[in-house]
Amino acid sequence: MMDRSVPMIGLAMACDDLHAAPIFELPPRYGVRWFRPGDEYLWAEIERSAGEFENTADAIKKFRNKYFPTDEGLSERMLFLTENGAAFATATAWYGEGMGRLHWVGIDAAHQGRGLSRPLVSLALERLRALGHRSAYLTTQTASWVAIKVYCEFGFRPLLRDESERAGWEIVSRKTNMDFMKDLEG
Numbered sequence: 001m002m003d004r005s006v007p008m009i010g011l012a013m014a015c016d017d018l019h020a021a022p023i024f025e026l027p028p029r030y031g032v033r034w035f036r037p038g039d040e041y042l043w044a045e046i047e048r049s050a051g052e053f054e055n056t057a058d059a060i061k062k063f064r065n066k067y068f069p070t071d072e073g074l075s076e077r078m079l080f081l082t083e084n085g086a087a088f089a090t091a092t093a094w095y096g097e098g099m100g101r102l103h104w105v106g107i108d109a110a111h112q113g114r115g116l117s118r119p120l121v122s123l124a125l126e127r128l129r130a131l132g133h134r135s136a137y138l139t140t141q142t143a144s145w146v147a148i149k150v151y152c153e154f155g156f157r158p159l160l161r162d163e164s165e166r167a168g169w170e171i172v173s174r175k176t177n178m179d180f181m182k183d184l185e186g
Contacts, residue, residue, distance in 0.1 A: 002051035009168030100133030
């Protein structure tokens with residue numbers, strides 16, 4: 001869920017020990033499947049519905065031109081949650097710089113608020129561990145402060161890549177009633 005009432009400031013988080021992250025089980029009525037050729041359209045629609053893109057066409061263009069120019073690695077790294085066989089959420093256990101990356105976590109608006117974000121993140125982190133990653137990072141934004149609260153439950157902590165992000169962490173601290181500023185000191 002994107003909160004468009006706050007200034008949009010890009011942020012980053014890191015988890016130093018993926019093996020310490022909790023595991024949340026997916027409720028029995030839901031399934032999981034991995035990326036198949038052509039699934040960029042599902043990904044684009046999910047991310048559009050989640051508020052990441054204005055329209056599906058822009059999402060597909062970014063998928064191919066910026067984020068995933070080939071399908072290489074996607075069949076073992078991009079997962080979809082399904083209900084009655086229909087995909088409604090996605091997350092990617094991607095490559096990072098010396099660590100894994102939790103990438104493009106999104107749930108279709110119609111399925112948000114059902115307690116599925118924790119199992120979705122848990123499955124992606126499980127895949128990162130299975131692929132040999134011990135730590136991970138993610139990028140996010142102030143508008144995703146609800147998701148940031150979830151990421152904290154998995155051991156992610158704020159990173160300050162640039163001093164300009166401090167204002168973003170102040171916004172997230174206010175919205176979540178959590179003190180992220182203490183993590184940025186020292």
